[in-house]
Amino acid sequence: MNMDIATVNALPYEDFVDILGNVVEKCPMITAAVWSGRPFLSLAALEAAIREFIDALPESGKEGILRCHPDLAGRDLQSGSLTRESHEEQAGSGMGALNSGSLAHGPAQPGVQGALRNERAVERARGIEEVKKICHLRLQSLVLTDNRL
């Protein structure tokens, strides 16, 4: 299914969220939040609204997104709990693991807290970039790119 952006803009929020709610894994709230920004001029504008919403979240919210995202190389794949989109991406994109696991399970020896905080911020930023790349792929699989814009 590939809708054009005019079709997307005409969707009531229930359908908008049903169809696009998992472009950020298990975070339909993000899709539901940007719905207010219709009409979107292009797929790129919709994607930009999602990216801006993510960037405006507190750091804990960004970590929350990462913790909702399956670690592609890890436990979630083994337990079979990945969504359809993640299976397709893992099969098709060769994209690396998100390391949300290592984010959550860092050691906590005294004296290295500062370094760990820095490492955590770097991992968080890297993870969020991966989330945005996956969001881009998912949007492209759902909405026609408008080359005029």
Added chain:
Amino acid sequence: MNMDIATVNALPYEDFVDILGNVVEKCPMITAAVWSGRPFLSLAALEAAIREFIDALPESGKEGILRCHPDLAGRDLQSGSLTRESHEEQAGSGMGALNSGSLAHGPAQPGVQGALRNERAVERARGIEEVKKICHLRLQSLVLTDNRL
């Protein structure tokens, strides 16, 4: 199932999100975000962390939460898409509808935009209060209240 707060605090984030991820409907990201705040001294402290996270969201994020929440009296119930928790609450609590539908579908005549904006803000605030009440009920059904705190 009713865990005590010590058990909750000992959960890895995957289990924390699996068990508590729907205390705000379809928003496991919120639960995943507050996981960083462990250890929680009490169920009330966990609930407060969730409420604070919601309050810190941009208004669009609050609207996103409401759009993810079934309108208890409306379309979602008729289509049978409510989660187990919502069915139990509707059966048991007598709580009113969230009006997320009317939030999204307000008319847009010229000259009444200011009034509509105010009405929308009031509805959003009222809806978020309902979400918090539901979150309270869901937490109480999952985590033992510690009367000492």
